[in-house]
Amino acid sequence: MPELPEVQTTVSNLKNKIVGLRIVDVWVDTPQLIKKPSWVEFKKQTKGAKIEKISRRGKNILIYLDSRFKIQDSRILLIHQKLTGRLLYGTWIMKHGAWTPIQKVPVEEKANQYIHLLFFLSNGKMLALSDLRKLAKVILGPAEEILNLKDIKKLGPEPLEKSFNVEKFIKTLRQAQDKRKIKEVLMDQEIIAGIGNVYSDEILWQAKIHPFKPARRLGSKELKDLYQALKDVLEKAVKLRGTDIRRVYQREGELCFRCGTKIKRIKIGGRSAHFCPKCQRI
DNA sequence: CGATTCCCCTGATAGC
DNA sequence: TGCTATCAGGGGAATC
Numbered sequence: 001m002p003e004l005p006e007v008q009t010t011v012s013n014l015k016n017k018i019v020g021l022r023i024v025d026v027w028v029d030t031p032q033l034i035k036k037p038s039w040v041e042f043k044k045q046t047k048g049a050k051i052e053k054i055s056r057r058g059k060n061i062l063i064y065l066d067s068r069f070k071i072q073d074s075r076i077l078l079i080h081q082k083l084t085g086r087l088l089y090g091t092w093i094m095k096h097g098a099w100t101p102i103q104k105v106p107v108e109e110k111a112n113q114y115i116h117l118l119f120f121l122s123n124g125k126m127l128a129l130s131d132l133r134k135l136a137k138v139i140l141g142p143a144e145e146i147l148n149l150k151d152i153k154k155l156g157p158e159p160l161e162k163s164f165n166v167e168k169f170i171k172t173l174r175q176a177q178d179k180r181k182i183k184e185v186l187m188d189q190e191i192i193a194g195i196g197n198v199y200s201d202e203i204l205w206q207a208k209i210h211p212f213k214p215a216r217r218l219g220s221k222e223l224k225d226l227y228q229a230l231k232d233v234l235e236k237a238v239k240l241r242g243t244d245i246r247r248v249y250q251r252e253g254e255l256c257f258r259c260g261t262k263i264k265r266i267k268i269g270g271r272s273a274h275f276c277p278k279c280q281r282i
Numbered sequence: 283c284g285a286t287t288c289c290c291c292t293g294a295t296a297g298c
Numbered sequence: 299t300g301c302t303a304t305c306a307g308g309g310g311a312a313t314c
Contacts, residue, residue, distance in 0.1 A: 001308080080308080080309085081308095082290095082307080082309075083307050084292090084307095132293075133290085133291045133307085134290080134292080135292095135308075137308095137309085150310095187308090189309085196308070197306095197308085270288095271306085271307065272307090
């Protein structure tokens with residue numbers, strides 16, 4: 001599932017491809033993905049708009065559209081991919097009721113089968129939102145309004161920014177005085193933006209901290225280790241272009257790469273946590 | 283207010 | 299074989 005590194009990779013890839021292009025038409029088959037505005041309005045406001053910039057905040061993709069014809073302010077198209085949403089760039093043609101890619105795609109790339117929203121671009125190519133489970137979220141609105149949505153405004157700091165130093169990290173966690181399990185805290189977007197189920201497991205494995213350890217009980221060495229692990233894991237994942245590193249996630253029953261103990265899986269508020277019972281202590 | 287549960291979705295898998 | 303039940307999971311809403 002796309003977390004910070006995957007979203008960052010998507011944004012980096014799209015940047016040199018779609019910025020400067022115009023949206024000449026839009027197509028949808030699952031309008032409920034668009035939370036705001038109505039499909040009719042959405043189409044009216046995106047058709048003809050020029051893509052000015054694309055960025056990321058937390059796990060959200062922000063596509064800035066220009067103020068065309070001076071009849072509206074510049075807008076932002078916010079896309080949250082949730083579990084299975086994918087933003088693809090390429091060319092597809094409608095064949096037997098399904099969008100089929102013209103370009104070569106890896107056989108395992110199933111995303112092409114679940115295209116639900118398409119932007120036709122001025123260079124003849126397309127920007128597609130694919131989503132197997134249809135849980136993705138798309139919102140369009142004036143830039144200021146979008147940036148003031150809870151989705152963006154309530155987000156915690158960006159963990160890869162230079163200003164997110166160890167002091168700030170420790171302060172953030174201490175301020176929270178969190179009774180919650182550290183894994184929950186790491187995944188809380190209001191504490192730190194962009195970390196989800198995969199990377200929280202990986203970070204805790206690297207830091208050798210048990211996912212159930214209450215956040216407020218972390219000692220200063222643990223906090224420093226956790227900070228270092230968080231930076232290392234995310235930076236490495238971004239460098240690897242989001243091919244999520246999996247040293248514990250979904251490796252239940254397999255052996256820990258550090259000590260050979262069997263990886264365990266436990267439930268934590270409807271989500272699963274994977275960890276090494278020997279390396280990671282409470 | 284905090285903690286828990288449900289809901290949105292559908293492919294994969296387990297159970298009968 | 300073929301059906302049905304369960305699960306996964308980000309995040310927001312409803313409920314306790």
